[in-house]
Amino acid sequence: MSARILNGVAVAEAIRAEARPRIQAFQARAGRPPGLAIVVVGDNPASEIYVGNKVKSSGEAGLAVRLERLPSAATLDDLLGLIRLLNGDRTIDGILIQSPLPASLGAGSQRVFDAIDPGKDVDGFHPINVGRLAQGRPAFAPCTPAGIIELLDRSGIAIAGTRAVVLGRSAIVGRPMAALLVARDATVTICHSKTPELAAVSATGDLVIAAIGRPAFVTREFIKPGATVVDVGITRLTDRARVQSLFGGTSRMETFQKRGSLVVGDVHPGVADVAGALTPVPGGVGPLTIAMLLVNTVTAAEARAS
Amino acid sequence: MSARILNGVAVAEAIRAEARPRIQAFQARAGRPPGLAIVVVGDNPASEIYVGNKVKSSGEAGLAVRLERLPSAATLDDLLGLIRLLNGDRTIDGILIQSPLPASLGAGSQRVFDAIDPGKDVDGFHPINVGRLAQGRPAFAPCTPAGIIELLDRSGIAIAGTRAVVLGRSAIVGRPMAALLVARDATVTICHSKTPELAAVSATGDLVIAAIGRPAFVTREFIKPGATVVDVGITRLTDRARVQSLFGGTSRMETFQKRGSLVVGDVHPGVADVAGALTPVPGGVGPLTIAMLLVNTVTAAEARAS
Numbered sequence: 001m002s003a004r005i006l007n008g009v010a011v012a013e014a015i016r017a018e019a020r021p022r023i024q025a026f027q028a029r030a031g032r033p034p035g036l037a038i039v040v041v042g043d044n045p046a047s048e049i050y051v052g053n054k055v056k057s058s059g060e061a062g063l064a065v066r067l068e069r070l071p072s073a074a075t076l077d078d079l080l081g082l083i084r085l086l087n088g089d090r091t092i093d094g095i096l097i098q099s100p101l102p103a104s105l106g107a108g109s110q111r112v113f114d115a116i117d118p119g120k121d122v123d124g125f126h127p128i129n130v131g132r133l134a135q136g137r138p139a140f141a142p143c144t145p146a147g148i149i150e151l152l153d154r155s156g157i158a159i160a161g162t163r164a165v166v167l168g169r170s171a172i173v174g175r176p177m178a179a180l181l182v183a184r185d186a187t188v189t190i191c192h193s194k195t196p197e198l199a200a201v202s203a204t205g206d207l208v209i210a211a212i213g214r215p216a217f218v219t220r221e222f223i224k225p226g227a228t229v230v231d232v233g234i235t236r237l238t239d240r241a242r243v244q245s246l247f248g249g250t251s252r253m254e255t256f257q258k259r260g261s262l263v264v265g266d267v268h269p270g271v272a273d274v275a276g277a278l279t280p281v282p283g284g285v286g287p288l289t290i291a292m293l294l295v296n297t298v299t300a301a302e303a304r305a306s
Numbered sequence: 307m308s309a310r311i312l313n314g315v316a317v318a319e320a321i322r323a324e325a326r327p328r329i330q331a332f333q334a335r336a337g338r339p340p341g342l343a344i345v346v347v348g349d350n351p352a353s354e355i356y357v358g359n360k361v362k363s364s365g366e367a368g369l370a371v372r373l374e375r376l377p378s379a380a381t382l383d384d385l386l387g388l389i390r391l392l393n394g395d396r397t398i399d400g401i402l403i404q405s406p407l408p409a410s411l412g413a414g415s416q417r418v419f420d421a422i423d424p425g426k427d428v429d430g431f432h433p434i435n436v437g438r439l440a441q442g443r444p445a446f447a448p449c450t451p452a453g454i455i456e457l458l459d460r461s462g463i464a465i466a467g468t469r470a471v472v473l474g475r476s477a478i479v480g481r482p483m484a485a486l487l488v489a490r491d492a493t494v495t496i497c498h499s500k501t502p503e504l505a506a507v508s509a510t511g512d513l514v515i516a517a518i519g520r521p522a523f524v525t526r527e528f529i530k531p532g533a534t535v536v537d538v539g540i541t542r543l544t545d546r547a548r549v550q551s552l553f554g555g556t557s558r559m560e561t562f563q564k565r566g567s568l569v570v571g572d573v574h575p576g577v578a579d580v581a582g583a584l585t586p587v588p589g590g591v592g593p594l595t596i597a598m599l600l601v602n603t604v605t606a607a608e609a610r611a612s
Contacts, residue, residue: 006412072315110443133436134485135477137416161502169488170442178484178496182475187507190484194491196467279420283546 003275023062025304034301035064042072076108087117094122094297099253122296145177147288160185165205173211210266219268226276309581318593329368340607341370348378382414393423400428400603428602451483466491472510479517503537516572525574532582539572
């Protein structure tokens with residue numbers, strides 16, 4: 001084990017600490033705290049954990065958080081109607097729709113995100129924010145890639161002039177991550193499920209962002225010795241044999257024994273032997289995503305008030 | 307000389323031929339041809355050549371082309387006012403603002419492109435079209451990268467599964483080119499002026515798109531033997547010694563003798579010895595850009611009518 005561990009919890013706390021005076025100044029000026037609406041549709045146990053963390057963290061930081069729940073039988077019209085109300089509510093500065101939406105909405109899901117007022121789109125999923133980001137203009141950047149940039153900057157890891165490899169091309173992480181890294185003068189390669197010789201391509205990276213959602217898929221061969229590895233994956237494993245094969249003999253087995261499950265990333269534990277720096281799961285990218293949601297909401301509130 | 311030459315003129319003609327029945331059908335249904343407005347501000351000799359080609363080609367194909375000229379002293383308000391008129395004109399389906407706009411407009415230039423009705427944005431520069439393209443959704447793609455995809459497809463050159471290298475990260479070519487190639491399952495590396503070891507990175511590409519605007523900059527060392535090379539650069543050289551050093555002993559010297567200048571691309575002539583396929587300049591990407599403007603205008607007209 002040689003890789004330096006990048007502490008997402010500490011960096012997230014630093015970001016929150018910097019946001020506090022901004023929140024207080026906004027409150028003093030506007031007579032109300034910045035307001036964040038979180039919309040949850042149906043019941044998804046994984047979502048509940050994320051939503052709970054977002055509500056708790058945002059509330060502690062001084063935001064007014066409104067949790068709006070719709071039943072899983074909610075129609076597209078129900079959801080669009082709620083968004084219209086939130087768009088028109090002057091006490092709401094940021095709107096977050098918790099993913100995934102129920103599969104029954106199908107292609108309608110995109111219409112839901114498109115309906116959010118771009119000035120309240122703190123998740124950065126509206127095409128106009130995606131476009132502004134791609135053009136290198138001020139925009140709400142999606143919270144996970146924006147948080148990764150903060151983590152690298154605040155950990156003293158250079159971006160400009162590096163070769164960066166992004167594993168995964170999702171609209172939420174991979175593509176905006178590539179846009180942000182290009183804007184910061186990295187030479188960026190975007191890989192995906194159709195990339196041949198994926199490990200060899202990945203191993204060209206001074207910086208590797210793993211965002212594919214396949215537990216422990218990124219093994220040592222993917223990583224150039226000394227590279228910085230950012231692990232965006234979050235999968236909950238419940239299969240004992242699988243956990244044993246990955247973490248046998250480490251303290252994480254004890255965690256598994258206690259809880260009956262273990263949250264793991266896309267990066268195999270063996271990578272710690274070759275990487276120069278590495279984000280853990282949990283405690284790496286996750287806390288930063290929530291911190292950036294806070295920052296984006298404060299930024300939205302300030303912009304709307306001015 | 308071994309590279310197969312990809313004939314942009316012939317492919318552009320094939321695209322125009324396919325657009326003709328669409329234009330006729332639209333005219334029969336709507337009682338008018340699709341309408342394209344081209345806005346030119348000030349006097350720029352290079353722009354005049356492009357504009358002349360666009361007007362001629364679009365008119366011959368059966369579009370109603372309206373050329374709107376403003377003096378170089380035009381203010382931002384003048385330009386925004388004209389765009390409002392064109393947005394509201396039901397006989398205009400596509401609006402193109404010829405770049406570059408006068409430097410006196412400064413950052414206001416972006417507001418001009420932002421003001422275009424996204425449904426008439428046939429150049430694909432509005433952030434909402436940029437965002438939809440980045441999200442892999444239907445959108446007006448900028449004409450040059452869209453034309454390059456057509457050229458590759460119609461020349462039987464595979465995109466999926468290849469490694470593609472895009473040299474240049476402009477909003478008009480490099481970035482949307484990368485988005486289109488990723489959407490087509492290429493593994494894409496975006497390079498730029500801050501990329502170290504640029505030639506070596508470029509030489510990893512099965513497909514290299516050169517869009518940096520530096521004449522003959524891309525030499526043999528940039529190209530893996532057998533790779534496909536697309537040359538987006540267009541620079542007019544007037545320096546005899548420079549032209550002699552690049553093209554001495556070839557028929558292009560005669561062209562230079564006749565005209566006193568020569569249009570050259572980003573790709574050095576020596577690349578023809580190593581590349582598997584190559585687009586010429588002129589006669590490669592340029593005609594495709596104009597053909598895609600035609601296609602985007604017809605698509606805009608059909609979408610607005612339905």
